[in-house]
Amino acid sequence: MINIYKKSTMKKLIKIFGKDYVFQFPMSKVVGLSYNYEDRKLKTVFENIPFNETQQLYITPTQFVKIIVNLSSLGLRTHVETNIEIPEEDKSSLNRLIHNLRRDATLGIKSNDKIINDINIKLEELKEEYGASISSISYFNGKDHISLKANGILFTDQNSIELTDKILTFRGI
Structure with missing residues (x-):
C-alpha cells in the first residue's frame, strides 16, 4: 500500500500497472497495488512506483x-x-x-x-x-x-x- 499526494498520481499508477492492478481505498489517500508471486513480483512493482509522488505506507x-x-x-x-x-x-x-x-x-x-x-x-x-x-x-x-x-x-x-x-x-x- 502507498500514500498518494496528488489525484493525478492515480492516473499515472493505472497507466504504469493497469487498471486491474491498482485500487484506491475510498476514504483515504491510500492506494493498493496488486501483485502475485508468479507473474508480478513485488520487486518489479516497487521498481515502477513513482516515489516522487507517493510514499510506501x-x-x-x-x-x-x-x-x-x-x-x-x-x-x-x-x-x-x-x-x-x-x-x-x-x-x-x-x-x-x-x-x-x-x-x-x-x-x-x-x-x-x-x-x-x-x-x-x-x-x-x-x-x-x-x-x-x-x-x-x-x-x-x-x-x-x-x-x-x-x-x-x-x-x-x-x-x-x-x-x-x-x-x-x-x-x-
Whole structure:
C-alpha cells in the first residue's frame, strides 16, 4: 500500500500497472497495488512506483494500536504477530488485553482508555525487554482472512477493501 499526494498520481499508477492492478481505498489517500508471486513480483512493482509522488505506507506501533481499537470496535477478532518470538506468558497477556478491548466494545463500552493504555504499556515492555514489536495484524471478514504487515503489505481480496479502508481511517491512521 502507498500514500498518494496528488489525484493525478492515480492516473499515472493505472497507466504504469493497469487498471486491474491498482485500487484506491475510498476514504483515504491510500492506494493498493496488486501483485502475485508468479507473474508480478513485488520487486518489479516497487521498481515502477513513482516515489516522487507517493510514499510506501508503514504501520507504526501507535498505528497498530489504533487498528486494534478499530477492529475491536467492529467486534472483529484480532491476531497480532511480533517480529520476534516472545514468551507464551507475554503473548497471552497481550492477547488477553486485546480480547478485553473487543469484549468491552461488544458490550457497548465505547472507549476503554485503561485497556488501550495497558496495551500500549505491554507493547512498550515487549520492546524494552525483548526488542519485539508488532510485525503484522490479521483478522477475518466473514471467511476472508486479511493480514496487514508493518511494511504496508496487505493480504486481502477485493471484497474486503472497504472494511480495510474503514479500519485504517476510523481513528486517523
